[in-house]
Amino acid sequence: MSTIKINIVSSSEEIYSGEGTMVYATGSLGEIGIAPGHTPLLTGLAPGPVRVVNGSEEEAFFCSGGFLEIQPDLVTVLSDTAERAENLDEAEAIKAKEAAEKDLANQDATLDYAKAASQLAEAVARLKTIQKLRKKQ
Amino acid sequence: MANTKEVRKQIASIKGTQKITSAMEMVAASKMKKTQDGMLEGRPYSLKIKEVISHIASASSEYNHPFYEERKPKKACFIVISSDKGLCGGLNINLFKQVIAKSAELDAQGIESSFALVGTKASGFFKSVGGKVVAVAEKLGDKPNPDDLIGFTKVVLDMHKNGDIDQAYLCSNSFVNTMTQQPKVEQLIPLSPEDDGGPKSQWDYIYEPEAKSLLDGLLTRYIESLVYQAVVENNACEQAAKMIAMKNATDNAGDLIKELELLYNNVRQAAITQELSEIVGGAAAV
Numbered sequence: 001m002s003t004i005k006i007n008i009v010s011s012s013e014e015i016y017s018g019e020g021t022m023v024y025a026t027g028s029l030g031e032i033g034i035a036p037g038h039t040p041l042l043t044g045l046a047p048g049p050v051r052v053v054n055g056s057e058e059e060a061f062f063c064s065g066g067f068l069e070i071q072p073d074l075v076t077v078l079s080d081t082a083e084r085a086e087n088l089d090e091a092e093a094i095k096a097k098e099a100a101e102k103d104l105a106n107q108d109a110t111l112d113y114a115k116a117a118s119q120l121a122e123a124v125a126r127l128k129t130i131q132k133l134r135k136k137q
Numbered sequence: 138m139a140n141t142k143e144v145r146k147q148i149a150s151i152k153g154t155q156k157i158t159s160a161m162e163m164v165a166a167s168k169m170k171k172t173q174d175g176m177l178e179g180r181p182y183s184l185k186i187k188e189v190i191s192h193i194a195s196a197s198s199e200y201n202h203p204f205y206e207e208r209k210p211k212k213a214c215f216i217v218i219s220s221d222k223g224l225c226g227g228l229n230i231n232l233f234k235q236v237i238a239k240s241a242e243l244d245a246q247g248i249e250s251s252f253a254l255v256g257t258k259a260s261g262f263f264k265s266v267g268g269k270v271v272a273v274a275e276k277l278g279d280k281p282n283p284d285d286l287i288g289f290t291k292v293v294l295d296m297h298k299n300g301d302i303d304q305a306y307l308c309s310n311s312f313v314n315t316m317t318q319q320p321k322v323e324q325l326i327p328l329s330p331e332d333d334g335g336p337k338s339q340w341d342y343i344y345e346p347e348a349k350s351l352l353d354g355l356l357t358r359y360i361e362s363l364v365y366q367a368v369v370e371n372n373a374c375e376q377a378a379k380m381i382a383m384k385n386a387t388d389n390a391g392d393l394i395k396e397l398e399l400l401y402n403n404v405r406q407a408a409i410t411q412e413l414s415e416i417v418g419g420a421a422a423v
Contacts, residue, residue: 007185011283011362014181029345040196042189043345044354067355069189076185078358081283092288093295099273100253103260111250111268116237119266123230133389 004036006052008061010079015061020052023075025068032068034075041070050077141408144401148394155390161224162383168279169315169376175280176312176366176373183362190359193352194330196341200348204328204356208303212249214271214293215240216325217263218309218367219256220375221276226382228310228374229258232320236308239322251302253293255286255368271296279372283365290361297326309367310374316381318374325360 006023008016023034026048045066052059066079217236219229240250251269254260260273272292277285296302305326310318344351 007181009182009185011179011182011358011365012175013178017181027345040192040340040342041345042193042342042351042355044351067189067351067358069192071192076189078182078186078189078355080358084287089287089291092284093272093291094288096253096272096274096289096292099275100260100270103264103270103273103275111237111240111263112266113237113241113244116233116262116266119262120230120234120237124227124234127227127230130385130389 002036003054004034004038004073004075006075006077008050008063008077008079010066010081012081015077015079016052016059018052018054020054022053024049024051024053025077026050026063027068034070037072038070038075040072041068043068045077045079141401141404144397144404148397148401151390151393151397155387155394158383158386158390162380162387165376165380165383169373169380172279172369172373172376173312176369179283179362179366179369183366186355186359186362189355193342193355200352202352202356203298204326204360205330207327210243210246210248210303212251212302213240213243213304213306214251214253214296214302215306215308215322216253216293216364216367217255217259218307218364218371219254219259219262220371221257222375222379223258224382225375225378226385228318228378229256229262232308232310233259233262235320235322239306239308248304251296253289255289255371277368279376281365281368281372283361286365286368287361290357290364294357294360302326307363307367309371312370312373312377315377318378325363328356328359 003019003021004023006016006018006020007014021036025032025034026046028044028046031048032043045063045068047064048062050061050063052061063077063079064081065084066077069076069078215236217232219232223229243250249269251271252259252263253272254263254270255274255277257275260270260275263270272289274286274289293302293305297305304324306322307325308320308322310320313319342348
């Protein structure tokens with residue numbers, strides 16, 4: 001019986017890697033079953049289970065969304081770690097912008113290269129001094 | 138000459154500092170293991186998404202994503218990843234040096250720079266030297282959550298979408314080994330196509346629902362994963378650099394104590410000799 005390779009990963013860990021005779025996943029347009037030799041397909045994943053069947057064994061994993069890539073001999077599930085929605089992402093983006101504004105409220109918008117260079121040179125000189133002190137001893 | 142009491146006090150104070158630095162060294166050593174594990178845990182995802190992206194690049198897709206598009210650069214954004222805490226040697230400074238050099242180079246070509254910053258050290262630095270900062274993410278901790286960076290990355294990607302920037306650079310330290318961390322500035326957008334150079338194959342994906350929104354989402358995830366990987370790698374670098382810096386500090390304190398103990402004994406002996414000669418002188422006078 002032919003099998004298909006399956007990898008399920010999320011951005012913080014590898015969830016599953018192995019072989020199966022059939023894979024079921026919840027695509028964004030409905031559930032799909034993938035048998036070995038499936039035509040290349042790319043789809044989004046809706047929150048739901050991904051089931052890997054290998055003979056009589058079956059394993060199920062929950063995915064809170066992400067992407068599914070199918071090659072004839074390979075299935076890759078790129079799972080998200082959290083539910084994603086445009087408006088939630090937007091709220092996060094606003095937070096990052098606000099942090100920038102709060103932190104750097106009244107700073108000059110043009111980068112002072114001379115000042116940056118002199119500050120960095122000073123810091124480097126300090127480090128070098130420490131290193132020299134060490135070598136001497 | 139200094140008196141014995143003063144020298145003794147100095148030795149005690151350096152010993153106190155030494156205790157702190159050696160404790161910090163040990164803390165960093167144990168954290169380093171954890172942060173390195175974190176770096177490895179995220180690797181499968183970045184490898185897999187890279188694979189998928191390269192498959193897509195080799196497919197004969199009709200749709201060309203804006204992230205691949207080479208625009209005439211007018212504005213660039215630097216994503217600078219630094220540590221939240223200091224005492225890690227030249228880790229952040231060496232990175233900032235490269236960023237400033239690159240930014241100055243672009244400036245000479247008439248390309249404006251803006252900055253998106255991760256870590257308190259970066260925001261502190263750019264606060265003192267100026268520069269247009271568009272987004273900040275701070276205090277992500279030793280085990281950053283990928284979700285904490287979504288908004289941060291989105292700010293930069295949105296700016297690219299709206300045409301506010303034409304290029305993005307990712308600046309972070311890469312972990313070579315415990316002793317060596319290499320600062321690097323890499324071009325993030327436009328993406329260099331992961332094409333193997335071979336002729337384009339004839340097949341294309343079936344896209345459900347449609348190519349544009351799918352590739353949009355996938356490439357966004359790809360860039361997010363690159364940024365996240367850079368953050369966890371920079372974390373591992375920070376702990377390694379901190380361990381080395383604290384080890385050096387502990388060794389230095391040891392050397393200083395040795396020197397001061399020598400001085401202390403000298404002073405003590407000088408005092409005894411003086412006292413003796415005074416007694417002998419006194420006895421002779423009687």
